[in-house]
Amino acid sequence: MATAVRIEPDVTEVPSGGRSLEVATVALGGVPRGAVVLLSGAGGLRHVEVVDAMNELAEHGYESVAADLGPAEDDDAALEHLRTLLDRLAARGWDLDQIGVVGYGSGGRVALLAAAAMELGAAVSVRPVLPAGLDARPVDPVRTAWLGLFGALDERTPPGSLAAFGAALAASSPVFTQVVSYPGVTGEFVHDGLHPLTHAAAYDSWQRTVEWLNARVVPRPTPLARAWHERLAHRERLSA
Amino acid sequence: MSQYVDDDRTMPRFRVNRRAMTDPEVFEKEKELIFNRSWLYIGHETELKKPNDFRTRNVAGRPLIFARDAKGQIRVWINSCPHRGAMLCRQPSGNARFMTCFYHGWSFSTAGDMVSMPGDASYGPDFERPGLAGPAKVDSYRGFVFVSFDHDIVDLPTYLAGAKEYIDLVSDMSEVGMEVLEGTHEYSCRANWKLLVENSYDGYHAMSTHQRYFEMVVAARGSLDAGAVLADSRAIDLGNGHAVAAGSAGSGSIFGRALSPEAEAEREARFERLRAKHGNAWVDRLNGSRNMVIFPNLVIIDLVMGVVIRKIDPISPDYMEVTAWELAPPDEGEELKRQRLDNFLTFWGPGGLASPDDVEALETCQRAYASAGELEWSDISRGMHKPTVATSDEFQMRTFWRRWNQLITGEELPPEEHEPLPEFWRAPRLELATEESVAAG
Numbered sequence: 001m002a003t004a005v006r007i008e009p010d011v012t013e014v015p016s017g018g019r020s021l022e023v024a025t026v027a028l029g030g031v032p033r034g035a036v037v038l039l040s041g042a043g044g045l046r047h048v049e050v051v052d053a054m055n056e057l058a059e060h061g062y063e064s065v066a067a068d069l070g071p072a073e074d075d076d077a078a079l080e081h082l083r084t085l086l087d088r089l090a091a092r093g094w095d096l097d098q099i100g101v102v103g104y105g106s107g108g109r110v111a112l113l114a115a116a117a118m119e120l121g122a123a124v125s126v127r128p129v130l131p132a133g134l135d136a137r138p139v140d141p142v143r144t145a146w147l148g149l150f151g152a153l154d155e156r157t158p159p160g161s162l163a164a165f166g167a168a169l170a171a172s173s174p175v176f177t178q179v180v181s182y183p184g185v186t187g188e189f190v191h192d193g194l195h196p197l198t199h200a201a202a203y204d205s206w207q208r209t210v211e212w213l214n215a216r217v218v219p220r221p222t223p224l225a226r227a228w229h230e231r232l233a234h235r236e237r238l239s240a
Numbered sequence: 241m242s243q244y245v246d247d248d249r250t251m252p253r254f255r256v257n258r259r260a261m262t263d264p265e266v267f268e269k270e271k272e273l274i275f276n277r278s279w280l281y282i283g284h285e286t287e288l289k290k291p292n293d294f295r296t297r298n299v300a301g302r303p304l305i306f307a308r309d310a311k312g313q314i315r316v317w318i319n320s321c322p323h324r325g326a327m328l329c330r331q332p333s334g335n336a337r338f339m340t341c342f343y344h345g346w347s348f349s350t351a352g353d354m355v356s357m358p359g360d361a362s363y364g365p366d367f368e369r370p371g372l373a374g375p376a377k378v379d380s381y382r383g384f385v386f387v388s389f390d391h392d393i394v395d396l397p398t399y400l401a402g403a404k405e406y407i408d409l410v411s412d413m414s415e416v417g418m419e420v421l422e423g424t425h426e427y428s429c430r431a432n433w434k435l436l437v438e439n440s441y442d443g444y445h446a447m448s449t450h451q452r453y454f455e456m457v458v459a460a461r462g463s464l465d466a467g468a469v470l471a472d473s474r475a476i477d478l479g480n481g482h483a484v485a486a487g488s489a490g491s492g493s494i495f496g497r498a499l500s501p502e503a504e505a506e507r508e509a510r511f512e513r514l515r516a517k518h519g520n521a522w523v524d525r526l527n528g529s530r531n532m533v534i535f536p537n538l539v540i541i542d543l544v545m546g547v548v549i550r551k552i553d554p555i556s557p558d559y560m561e562v563t564a565w566e567l568a569p570p571d572e573g574e575e576l577k578r579q580r581l582d583n584f585l586t587f588w589g590p591g592g593l594a595s596p597d598d599v600e601a602l603e604t605c606q607r608a609y610a611s612a613g614e615l616e617w618s619d620i621s622r623g624m625h626k627p628t629v630a631t632s633d634e635f636q637m638r639t640f641w642r643r644w645n646q647l648i649t650g651e652e653l654p655p656e657e658h659e660p661l662p663e664f665w666r667a668p669r670l671e672l673a674t675e676e677s678v679a680a681g
Contacts, residue, residue, distance in 0.1 A: 033356075145292075145335070176290040176335040215336035216292075219347065219356040228369050 007055055009066065016084035017077050023088060024066040026054045033061030034121065034217040035094040037085045039107030041069035043129050043187060053102075053206075060210055062100070062217075065089060069107055078110040079117060097121045098220055100213040101144075104190055105129050108148075115142035121217030124209045125149070127187035130157060130165075139165060141172040147212045148179045149205045154187040180208065245645040246617065247638075247653045252624040254638050255617040258609045261432035266648065267557040273647045274536050275300040279377070279386040279399045281538040281551055282306050284567070285314060286383060286419035292337045292350050296329050298553055298561075299387060304375070305329050306385070309350040310337055316378045316387050321346055322370035323357075348372050382411040383418070384549075401479030403534045406486075408669055409526050410540060410547050412518060414510070414569030420549065421581075425564040425589040429599045431606035433537065433554035436562065437640055439598050440539040440550065441485040441531035443473070443631035444622060449601055453593040456586070460497045470494075473529075474628065474665055475635040477655065481535030481643025485631035486665060489524040496544040496583035503576040510569070521667030531631070535643055546584035558606050564588065627659045 009024035036057050040050055047068070054064045065085045069078060082101070089099055100122040103111030108128025115123035124147045148166070150157050157165075159181055166179030182189060182201035189201035221229065244266070246255040260266055280299050287295055288308035295306045296319055303319035305328065319327050326343035338355055340347040345358040352372040357363070375387040379396040384407060386396055397404060411418055429436060439445065447454065458464045472488040493499075499507065515523045531541045539550035547567040554560055566584050568577065587594045608615075620641065623633025635656060642653045 145337075174290070176292060178335075214340065215338055219338070221356075222360050224360050224363070224365060224367075225356065225369075227365060228367075 006051075007058060009051060009054055009064075014084055014088070017073075017080035021067055021081055021084060023085065024050065024054065025088065026058055026064050027092065028058060028061070028063050031220055031222045032063045033219050034063075034213065035089045035092070035099045036062045036064040036213065036217075037082065037089065037099060037101045038064050038066035039069060039082070039085075039101065039103035039110050040066070041104070041106030041110070041129075042071055043127060043190075044068070044103070044105030044107045045190060049191065056206070056210075060214070062213065063089070063092070063094075069110065071106075075113055078106075079113055082110055082114050094220070095218070097218045100124070100217045102126070102209055102213075103128065105187075112142070112146060112148070115144040115146040116140045118143065120144040122213050122215075123147070124212050126205055126209070127151060127154065127190050139168040139172055142169065142175060142177060143173075145175045145212075145216050146173075146177045147208060148177075149208065150179065150181045151185040151187045151189050151201065152181045152183045153185055156187070180205075242645050242649045242651045244649065245641055245651075245653070247642070249624075249654075251621075253619070253621045254624060254634070254641075255619055255621070256641055257617055258612040258615070260644075261434060261606065262557055262609050262612060264557055267554070269648050270554065271301065274644070275389075275554075277388075277390045277393065277647070278536055279379075279388045279393065279396055280536075281534070281549075282316060282385050282387050284383050284420040284549065284565070285380060285385060286417070286570075287565075288314065290335060293333075293335050294329060294339075294350065295333045296331065297563075299375075300389060302375075302389075303327060304387070305339070305372075307350045309352075311351070313351075314378070314380065314385055315350060315352060315374070316385075317348075317352055317372040317374050320373070322373065328372075382407050399480060400534065401482060402476070403478045403480075403482040403484075403532060405669075406478070406484050406530055406532050406540070409522075409530065410542055410567060412514065412522070412526055412669065413547070414571055415513060415517065416569075416571050418547070418567045419570040420565045421568050423566075425595075426562070427590045427595070427599070428555075428559065428561045429602055430559055431599075431602035432557055433552050433560040434640075434644070435602040435605055436552050436560060436598070437533055437537065437539070438620075438637045439602060440541065441475075441483065441533055441631070441636045442634070443470070443485050443531075444634065445601070446632075449597045450594050452597065453587060456593060457495060457497070464494070470632065471630065473631040474661060475623070475631055475633055475639075476661065476665065477635070477639045478532070481640055482533060483636035483639040484530055484532040485636050486525075486531075487529035487631065488664060489528055491529040492527050492542060493545060495529075496587065497579070499545070499579050500575065503573075503579050506573050506576050517672055519667070519670035519672060521664070522669045525664065525667055531636075533636070533640060535640065544583045544587045546580050546588075548584070548588050624656065629658055 007026050009026045011024050013020045014023045050066050057064050065088050099120055101111045101114050101120055102124045104126045106129045108125030111123045111125040123144045126149045152159050162181055169177050184197040185201045189198050192202035244257045244260045282297050282299050283306045291310050291312055293308050297304050297306050305317040305319045307315045309315050319329055321328050321341040323344055323346050326341050328339045328341050338347050338349055347356045349355050354369045354371055375389050376391040377388040474486055476484050511523055529543045533539050537552040541548045548564050549567055550564040552562055589595050620634045620637050623629040623635050629635035646652050
């Protein structure tokens, strides 16, 4: 039986948006499948849960960088922090379509903003902290396929508003979007728990997150795959 | 003479040997000579709204992936990993840019390209990485997507022949293009697939088989005076085995529960706009009923105020599976849509008042064919001697059977002669300049 290995992320302080941002990094050897920016913040994951998530992403072949954005900042500042994290991944050779953004709580809000602002591989918002009066606001279309996971008892995102938001987002966006609302749970499901509905929501939300990434984040080609694509391109040039 | 079709023009009489519905050898010939050599319907473009949307479908026994790739192009792939064969996609629908085989993890894009394979170093540097396989041909007409497994088949417009005009009629019912509504009717029938082809444009059976339905319509409307409208109808040969049973102006709304005044007004206003766009005569045709079979197994019916698209899949000589969708104007108001759906679902599908009657009729036919030794032939002669053929005649079925007979036996029977169609059924689709289009420049 294999011994479980737990990777402790490297933690560094990085200047971002006029302040210092603590960034955790799990870098993988070989040819990782893809990369993930993991964002937490108000209403998001605890530190140990972030490390757990980074380890589980590693099991699926994803490098990751993570940051706790803290109390909600304005949209521009939050996106500035996201760009800081994307720059870290770009330095390791990752293109935008090879990167997924997964956000929790106010980090989920940033993942949605990122999906509207840029074309990433995929975006997932778990219990995102969204503005009040959600269904009455004009919905900005997203350019990155976006998955939103909510607790049906979360007072900030009541099911009626959520359904209207999901329908408006789907109608306005050129890419696929999906909203999932877990019955019988508040947003606290992100922390998992002993109650069957809470555990079911936590389990299902992680499963959906990984599947969303796997179905959309462009895999990094291996050296042999890259050579194969070069051969194909060469043949096409010859036949043209 | 063919052992399956007796086309006697002197009596006249047209008969089909019931072994065509029971013989496994015939069934195998149909797979090879008809389904492997025709254009076959797979789905409608509006079922794939976003990039990387997909549906899984069976066509001619093949499991297929019907997808829109990341660039928006419609694609059709064999739903089988080129590695060892497992199905890549095991869900009826979804959205994914990459599909990964759950057996060994090979992964492909919706454009059919291989994107990754675990442990690829074990394959060596010169290994040719296979992409997904597809049917020989994929093409669409007005959003209706067809595939063919025959590299040498004629192009789709040539194949569709006169059926194109009737696809135009159903597609022109909305100024912004028709869409397939979410939701599917899926049912099976223990009968040969050709019996449902016959049934799909058989006007003769309506009053006797669907008595229940018409009693409901009479109760809802107070009366049903359809005699004159139904009498003024035509069965039309559209070429290549396709045929339609088409009603006259107004026949499209004589069945079903009557629309509310508000819904009727909305519908009429749309037709008025269409008159300005495509001409009165075209819209009069559009406002008629039509039951069409595009050879061999696609049915498009515009009746009871809703268009049904029906795909018939032969599974064995005595068993078929049926999939059906509704095509509707996407710009319709909620109330008109509700009333349209109500009429659609009251008639069609496993829970409708009509489809179960048809299934029962066809299954009793199939069971009775066990006595084909004693009762060898079915009769499809109705209307052969008449100068004009109506929807309650059986000309449309004979059109199908003559094409079927030609493909299965090689025997080519001459077309049946009837009077030319009146002007109403020949009115062309016009492209008129409307005030809006002139203003738009």
